[in-house]
Amino acid sequence: MLAVAAAGSASAQKAATKAPGGFETKAKHAILMDADADLIFYEKDPDTLMPPASMSKLMTLALVFRELKAGRIKLEDQFKVTEHAWRTGGAPSGGSAMFAPLNSTVSVADLIQGAAVQSGNDACIILAEGISGSEDAFVKEMNKYAKEIGLTKSHFENSTGLPAEAQLFSIARQDHIDTVISDALARGQWVVCDRFLDSTRAYQGATGGVPAPVISALERLTLHGVMPNLTIVLDIPVEEGLARMARRRGAPDRFESQDIAQHERIRKAFLDIAEEEPGRCVVIDARKPEALVAEDVWEAVAERLSP
Numbered sequence: 001m002l003a004v005a006a007a008g009s010a011s012a013q014k015a016a017t018k019a020p021g022g023f024e025t026k027a028k029h030a031i032l033m034d035a036d037a038d039l040i041f042y043e044k045d046p047d048t049l050m051p052p053a054s055m056s057k058l059m060t061l062a063l064v065f066r067e068l069k070a071g072r073i074k075l076e077d078q079f080k081v082t083e084h085a086w087r088t089g090g091a092p093s094g095g096s097a098m099f100a101p102l103n104s105t106v107s108v109a110d111l112i113q114g115a116a117v118q119s120g121n122d123a124c125i126i127l128a129e130g131i132s133g134s135e136d137a138f139v140k141e142m143n144k145y146a147k148e149i150g151l152t153k154s155h156f157e158n159s160t161g162l163p164a165e166a167q168l169f170s171i172a173r174q175d176h177i178d179t180v181i182s183d184a185l186a187r188g189q190w191v192v193c194d195r196f197l198d199s200t201r202a203y204q205g206a207t208g209g210v211p212a213p214v215i216s217a218l219e220r221l222t223l224h225g226v227m228p229n230l231t232i233v234l235d236i237p238v239e240e241g242l243a244r245m246a247r248r249r250g251a252p253d254r255f256e257s258q259d260i261a262q263h264e265r266i267r268k269a270f271l272d273i274a275e276e277e278p279g280r281c282v283v284i285d286a287r288k289p290e291a292l293v294a295e296d297v298w299e300a301v302a303e304r305l306s307p
Contacts, residue, residue, distance in 0.1 A: 049153060049217030054096070056161035057115055059142050059154075060124045064112060066145065067131055075112075078105040079130030081122070089121030089160055097122045121160040128159040135159055155214045166204035166218060173197070174222035181226060196228055198273050198281075203255065206269035207262060230304045232297055233274045234286040238263040241286075 023042050029050055032042040067073045081090070086102040089095065098114030100106050100122050106114075108130070114123030128138035135158060142156045157164035163171070173196070184191050197219055205215040236244075238260055245256055274281035282300040286293055 047153065049214060050221070051163070051167055052161060054119050054161045056156055056159075057119065057124055059146060059151075059156060060127065060138075060159045061112065061115060062149075063138070063142055063145055064108070064115075064127055064131065068108075073108055073131060075107065075109040077108045077130070079108065079111060079126050080105050081126055082129055084135070085122050085125035085129060089123075089125045089162070093121065095121050095162070100126060121162060124159040153213065155211050157210070164210075166200055166208070166210050166215065169200050169204065170218040170222045173200075174224075177223065177226050185226075193228075196231070197223065198231060198233075198270065201273060202266050202269035206272070207265045228280060230301065231274075231277075231281045232300060233270050233281055233283045234293070235267070235271065235283050236286040238267055 025042075025044065027044065029046065029048055030042065030044045031040065031046040033040045064073075068075065081100045081102055081104050083102060086100070087093065090097050090102070091099050096119040098111075098118045098120035100114070100120075106123075106126060108127070111120075111123045111127050111130075114120035115127065125135055128135045132138035132141060138159055139156055142159070143154075146154045146156065157166075176193075181191050181193075200218070201215055204210045205212060242252075242256065242263065245252065249256075271283065274283045282304070284293060284296045284300070288296070
């Protein structure tokens with residue numbers, strides 16, 4: 001799960017009224033309500049997108065109960081524990097689990113207990129795969145059903161609430177800011193990064209399917225206003241870029257091994273960012289010899305960053 005708005009937010013409870021009071025909390029986001037009375041006792045930024053961790057299991061269970069009510073599954077149905085469910089959410093994962101053995105079968109009733117009581121990541125994945133055939137297909141249904149029940153801002157990346165790729169990169173970026181960048185800037189030093197927020201916007205956002213509002217929410221949570229003064233986009237045709245990487249690194253990594261069409265989409269995403277933010281971004285033709293590219297880079301630095 002990547003980010004989700006508070007399920008009972010004021011925007012979804014249009015008829016609800018706030019109860020008076022001076023209660024305060026150090027929590028960044030909070031909502032306290034009596035759903036039966038349609039009364040909100042307290043709220044604090046209830047519509048702000050946030051990573052909810054295991055709270056996303058509630059959405060998984062909501063979809064499971066919908067399927068039970070519709071008669072498409074039964075409590076006594078048996079779902080198999082696949083290697084993906086076992087390795088990602090079970091005993092080898094080191095996270096919360098019901099410890100379902102690999103290749104065993106577990107009843108829907110027991111899986112619900114595993115998800116709701118033990119917060120079992122394996123239980124959620126087993127349910128997702130048993131209902132939809134794969135966790136990815138189940139997540140699509142989660143997002144569709146979330147919109148149907150009024151969670152218009154919420155977006156799910158998995159059935160468990162385990163950190164998704166965009167979230168992991170954002171957290172790593174926040175750590176880099178906290179441990180390196182902020183101190184260097186405070187000392188008046190210049191900081192050069194080979195990748196920053198635009199990589200997440202392009203890879204996980206524009207080409208990875210994570211909605212732009214979710215990417216923006218992650219940036220607000222992790223960047224704390226730290227933004228590049230200048231971003232250099234070294235542009236090169238995909239085939240030529242891949243050939244250079246192969247000569248320099250040998251075997252491609254997970255991102256480099258994607259097909260040509262995906263690389264073309266990623267290239268377009270970076271160019272779109274540069275076009276949308278010309279005050280920050282400069283596109284440089286990286287097909288030129290290295291010395292000429294370096295000259296173009298220094299020219300952009302002198303033009304944009306000189307006092």
